[in-house]
Structures are given as structure tokens and as C-alpha cells.
Ligand code: ADP
């Protein structure tokens with residue numbers, strides 16, 4: 070057959086809609102299916118696991134296609150969103166039966182990954198943000214919103230790193246940006262837009278209004294980013310605008326800043342192994358009972374506080390739920406009944422709300438009542454709850470897709486609904502016992518009365534008995550094994566019932582709209598209560614964990630000190646089977662404090678526990694500033710303004726993303742941005758390059774952190790470069806600690822107990838010996854070590870020249886090697902010392918003596 074036809078009219082219609090849909094995947098409704106064509110079909114068939122076929126095979130324009138049944142569409146939409154696609158839904162907007170020629174089709178909705186209002190399309194209970202970014206004249210603006218909860222926030226800063234940390238924290242699913250700002254966004258899909266969208270005045274003109282809190286003449290970048298979001302929602306999902314109650318402007322500087330790298334290394338939300346939740350701080354602390362609480366917990370972890378008063382307020386709240394256990398358990402039970410009040414409120418505010426959505430909201434509201442009972446407070450939402458209770462039946466029916474909702478308004482609520490119902494009773498009665506009557510009349514026991522959406526009512530008789538039906542039966546439809554009939558009488562009653570049903574549906578829906586209006590007028594109040602419940606859920610969750618895991622309330626103050634006794638790593642302690650070894654630590658960045666160091670150099674062999682301790686300190690500070698309790702016997706935490714955590718390249722090779730370059734860039738950031746109040750945790754910095762390079766860098770970084778005015782912050786440096794321990798000899802704020810191990814019954818036993826002083830230089834070789842390397846290898850390794858050390862660095866970080874064993878270092882190198890008699894004396898005195906066995910006090914006494922040596926002679 071000749072390929073004669075070109076593009077069909079339907080494909081022309083498709084093309085026109087596709088043009089409108091732009092990048093969005095177009096779902097094109099055809100009867101009971103949504104079809105995808107051409108590039109869309111090819112692009113998403115693999116994602117959705119659909120089979121590609123071809124349409125219009127016989128034409129000069131065959132088109133690839135795939136499709137899905139309309140009732141299964143939500144699952145597919147969810148998958149497309151999760152894969153970062155937007156979806157345009159093209160519906161048939163006229164009744165195919167009435168259509169002359171091609172059925173009219175229109176795009177009725179565009180769903181994008183960042184703009185998802187309905188629960189069934191959302192992937193899990195976490196927040197789902199759409200963000201907008203803007204940078205102008207050195208100021209960075211960021212706004213984000215979640216239409217499913219109504220949350221809408223905006224902030225701005227002149228510090229790029231703060232902006233980046235916020236952007237990472239929010240981790241929006243999609244970001245609105247002008248092409249000039251695209252480069253600011255790395256991880257999320259970008260929705261390109263024009264400058265006009267970032268102008269509140271022109272957005273106000275176009276949309277007709279702005280959210281509360283946003284002024285038409287605002288010019289700051291935060292407000293303008295918010296305007297762009299408002300404009301985007303207006304064009305894609307105008308109905309959702311009403312859900313965005315109250316835009317909140319905030320300052321990122323009011324929270325403890327955690328950059329992307331720190332968030333990752335402290336494994337707050339994703340573990341380093343596979344990016345999953347297992348072993349994360351979030352998983353540990355999450356005993357929340359509601360999705361709102363879960364989202365709020367993520368906020369608390371992601372944005373720890375820096376104001377003492379707010380921290381103490383949270384501590385008090387947690388303390389109030391610690392005991393008795395029975396009261397907390399009662400709260401836990403009650404919270405469980407609240408469900409996702411936030412999203413249910415939104416759902417009820419949007420068009421297409423079903424009676425079941427409203428019933429779900431009612432359930433949440435009565436859950437709130439039970440929570441307030443436990444709290445012994447009165448419930449401000451009783452009124453809404455009572456109204457829903459009055460109007461809606463206990464269990465609204467759930468008709469198959471496409472059927473009208475009916476029978477969900479209680480009797481006696483609305484006169485018209487009652488009237489229609491009583492009128493419908495006769496018809497319902499006719500159909501109710503039609504089957505029995507006809508069986509009796511015809512003697513066909515297998516006769517059945519059927520109803521379906523397309524064909525309406527019919528009397529079904531199996532093929533074998535079809536000849537026995539009375540003569541007034543008219544054949545209506547033939548199926549595989551049966552014939553379906555109708556009669557004049559049946560058709561008359563069918564008309565009555567179906568019309569009645571339509572009227573009932575309309576009347577009930579009118580009542581439902583009124584009820585939604587009632588809720589809408591009180592939505593602000595309800596959202597306020599939802600926010601309180603979210604906080605309460607987090608408080609309850611933290612109290613639960615604190616109680617189970619034996620945490621204490623840390624003393625938080627504005628000193629620069631950290632003092633912990635019997636501290637544990639909150640996550641590792643849950644994994645270590647044979648008991649986690651608790652550790653003590655004191656550090657203080659106060660320049661007047663000469664006892665506690667501010668830089669801690671932590672040495673010890675592999676697997677000794679260095680990284681664990683480092684992160685443990687970071688997490689304790691983070692928990693404390695969240696207002697949470699901490700895993701320790703006692704803790705005192707001076708507020709930090711930032712926590713920096715950097716891990717040397719090869720230590721995180723598993724993630725495949727850390728290269729030496731990244732490590733160095735991150736280190737540069739710390740040196741640039743840290744302040745005296747920062748907490749810096751450096752793990753094996755410099756490891757990603759050759760030993761000498763790495764050691765030199767690590768040394769210089771440690772010195773800079775210690776010396777640089779304006780920095781001089783609390784630092785823990787975990788390193789296998791034991792040479793770094795020498796820093797303590799010249800830098801007053803440096804203290805050495807180490808982890809050690811012993812051999813027992815031929816096994817290496819890690820003590821996990823942190824002790825003061827540096828690890829022995831040949832620890833690695835010792836471990837190799839325990840591990841059973843042949844004695845001659847160990848001997849040779851010691852020899853080589855001695856050679857290498859001869860050529861390394863002296864106490865001041867100055868390289869020694871390579872020299873043979875036994876040779877003295879050249880006199881012109883090294884801090885004390887000036888060749889004068891007093892320096893010789895000092896050198897001799899130094900040589901006699903064994904710093905690794907000295908207590909800090911002994912060292913200070915010794916230092917005093919050395920100083921005297923010079924002063925006496927000088
Ligand atoms: P390092 O950084 O020194 O190589 P890690 O901190 O990675 O060592 O610790 C290695 C393992 O030792 C951890 O995964 C953990 O299982 C265990 N560990 C660490 N610290 C402790 C401790 N204080 N008590 C018990 N086990 C610990």
C-alpha cells in the first residue's frame with residue numbers, strides 16, 4: 070500500500086499542544102488512555118518502562134508512541150517528576166459523543182518537579198521545594214516555596230558561601246533563574262525565565278496581586294526572587310496561589326552555617342556509603358509521628374541556632390517531655406493521629422478536592438484534639454472539626470475514577486440534598502430488587518442486573534439461556550459469554566436514577582464547596598496549629614531519643630570553650646556492638662586560656678578512632694545548637710557560628726567525588742571564611758597528594774589556623790602525619806592527643822581511648838608487626854623510617870637536609886641551631902627531653918627552664 074497520507078489532523082492537534090507544553094512531557098488523553106508521541110515517547114518510555122509502538126505506520130509520517138491507562142496515570146506522573154521532568158496534562162475538554170470530528174483537547178495542568186501540590190504525586194513525606202535565585206550587584210537572593218504545605222521563604226546575603234550553603238540546604242527540586250544566573254545552580258533542573266518575572270511590580274500587574282509580605286515597589290533581591298516564584302506558580306498552577314499564605318523573610322546569619330561539604334561529611338541526611346538514610350543523624354533522631362514533624366526535624370538539623378535564648382527554650386521544652394515516659398508515650402500516640410495536617414489543608418484548598426480529602430482533614434483535626442488533650446490545652450480547631458463532623462458522613466464512599474462522588478453529605482444537613490434523595494428512592498427501589506423480580510419472572514436463575522459507566526444499566530443473561538428471555542427484552546450489548554438486555558421500563562427508571570444522581574452530585578458538591586469555604590476562612594489558624602504540632606513532634610522525638618540513649622542537656626554559653634566528659638558519637642555508638650568507648654575533651658579558643666588548647670592534633674594508626682572522634686565533636690556541637698540533648702555524661706558547649714568539616718581526598722574516595730583539588734579548594738574556603746567562633750574539623754588534610762606535599766600543606770594550614778589574627782578558632786586536626794605533633798613545641802595553643810593500640814593474643818586491640826600526647830612515630834610499623842609481617846621486613850622498615858625522618862622537618866617545620874644515620878644536622882638549619890654556646894646548651898637540654906611522656910605542666914616547667922638557659926647566658 071502506498072504511503073499516501075501526511076500528518077493526520079489529530080497529530081496536528083497534538084503538535085499544537087506540544088508547542089504549548091514546551092519542555093514538559095505531554096500526556097495526550099485519548100479515551101481511556103494517555104498517549105505520548107514522538108520525542109516525548111522516545112524520551113520517557115525507558116523511564117516509565119513502557120513499550121514503544123508506532124502510530125500512523127502507513128503514512129509518510131509514522132510516529133513513535135507509548136501510553137498508559139488513565140486510571141494509572143498518577144503513578145507515572147510521580148515517576149516522571151522524580152526523574153526531573155515536568156508534565157503537561159492534555160485532556161479532552163468536550164464530550165467525545167457530542168464532538169463533530171476531532172474532540173477538543175486542552176492543557177489543563179502543568180506539574181513540574183518543584184510544583185507538586187497533591188500527596189499522591191509527591192515522592193515521600195519530605196519537603197518539595199521550588200526555588201528562585203537572583204544575583205545583582207554582589208547580593209544573592211534566594212526564595213523557595215512548597216505548594217503542598219504553603220511554606221514560602223526568602224532571604225538574601227552578600228556572601229556567596231552563605232548563599233551556596235542555603236541553596237544546598239534547601240535542595241530544591243527545581244530552580245527558577247534567568248539565563249545569567251544559571252551557573253549559580255548546579256544540582257537541580259533550571260526553569261529559565263526572564264527579568265520581568267523578577268520585578269514585583271510587573272508580576273503584580275500580570276497576576277493581579279502579590280502574596281502578603283511582598284511589596285510592589287520592593288527592590289531587594291530576596292523580594293524579587295519571591296516575585297519570580299509567585300509569577301511561576303501563577304502561570305502553572307494559579308489555584309495554588311491561595312495556599313501560599315504569608316511570605317517569610319529570614320536571615321541566614323541567624324543560624325549556624327553548615328556548608329554542603331560539612332553536611333555531607335557529618336552524614337546529616339545522607340550517608341557517605343550509598344547516599345541513603347541509614348546511619349545518618351536524621352535517621353537517628355527521627356522518632357517523629359507526623360510527616361510535618363519529619364519535615365520540621367530536617368529544618369532543625371539543617372539550621373541549628375546561634376541564639377542562646379532560643380536554644381535554651383528548646384532545651385526546656387525537651388526537658389518537659391522527658392518524664393514521665395507514660396505522658397510522652399501518650400503524646401506519641403496522639404501525634405500519630407494527626408497525619409499530614411499541612412498537606413491535607415492544602416489539598417482541601419485546591420480544586421478537585423474529593424470528599425475523602427475533606428474527611429482526611431477531619432481525621433487530622435480530631436487528632437489535633439487528642440494532642441491538645443495530652444498537653445492539657447484547649448483545641449482552637451474544634452470549630453472546624455465540628456463543622457466537618459456535622460456535614461460529612463463517617464466514611465465517604467470512593468467511587469471508581471470518572472464516576473461522580475455521591476452520598477457523602479449527611480442527611481439533614483441540606484434541604485435540597487435531602488429532597489433529591491427522597492425523590493431518588495423510588496428509582497433506587499426499582500433497581501434494588503429488579504434482579505430478584507426478573508429471576509422469578511423469567512425462571513433464569515443466573516440472570517443479573519449490571520451497571521457500568523459507559524453502558525448504564527442492563528440485564529445480563531448467559532449465552533446458553535439467552536433464548537429464554539421474554540420478548541420485551543431488547544438486546545443491548547454482547548460480551549464474551551453473555552448477552553445484555555434492556556427494556557422500556559428499565560430505560561425509563563435508568564433515566565430517572567441517572568438524572569437524580571447528577572442532581573445529587575451537584576447539590577452535594579455545592580454543600581462541599583461551602584464547607585471548603587468555611588475551612589478556607591480559618592486556614593491561617595489551622596496552619597498555625599499545624600506549625601505548632603510540627604514543633605511539638607520534633608520536641609517529642611528528641612526527648613524520646615535522649616531518654617532511650619541516655620543523653621544529657623548540654624550547658625550552652627557564649628564562651629569559646631568545648632568541654633565534654635564521657636562523650637560518644639551519636640551514630641557510631643548505635644552500630645558498635647561491643648561497647649562504644651566514651652571520651653573526654655577540653656578545648657578553648659579564648660586567648661586568655663593557657664590550659665586548654667584551641668588546636669588539637671589527633672594522631673594514631675588507621676582504624677584507631679580519629680575520624681570518629683572528630684565527627685563526634687562536630688555532632689555534639691550541632692546537636693547542642695539544635696537545642697537537643699547530647700550523648701555525653703556532661704557537656705559544655707560555647708556557641709559556634711560555623712562548623713567546617715573537611716576530609717582528605719583519599720579518605721572519601723568511596724564517594725568518587727572528592728579529589729585533591731576539591732579538598733584544597735574547601736580548605737581555602739575555611740582559611741578565608743572562618744572566624745574565632747568557628748569550629749574546624751580537618752580529617753587527614755593533605756592526604757590526597759605525595760607525603761611531603763601533603764605534610765607541608767597540612768603543617769602550613771595548621772599554623773595558619775593557629776596564628777592568623779581573626780581566625781585562631783577551635784580546630785581538631787586528625788592526621789596520620791605524626792610529624793604534625795611537633796607543632797605543639799612551638800605553638801602555644803596546640804595540644805596533642807592520640808589513640809593507641811596494643812597487641813593481645815596476636816591480635817591488634819584498639820583502645821579507642823584518647824590520651825594526651827602524640828602517637829609514637831613508628832606506630833604504623835608497630836601495627837604491621839602485630840599484624841604478622843615477617844621480622845626482617847619490620848626491621849628494614851624501621852631502618853628506612855629512620856632514614857626518612859632524618860630528611861624530614863625539624864620542630865619549626867624547616868626541612869632538614871638529607872643526611873646519613875648518626876650525622877648531626879647542619880648548623881645553619883633549624884630553629885635552635887645558631888651555633889652559639891647557649892643554643893648548644895639548649896639543644897642538649899632538648900635532646901634529653903621526652904615530650905611524649907611529659908604532662909603539660911611538666912612541659913611548661915621545662916620550657917621555663919630552657920628559657921632561663923638562654924637568658925642567663927645571653
Ligand atoms: P581512624 O580515623 O583513626 O582511621 P575511625 O574513626 O574511622 O578510625 O574508626 C574506625 C572504627 O573504629 C569505626 O568505624 C568504629 O567502628 C570504631 N570506633 C571508633 N571510635 C570508637 C570508640 N570510641 N569506641 C568504639 N569503637 C570505635
Ligand code: MG
Nearest residue numbers: 679680681720
Ligand atoms: Mg580516619
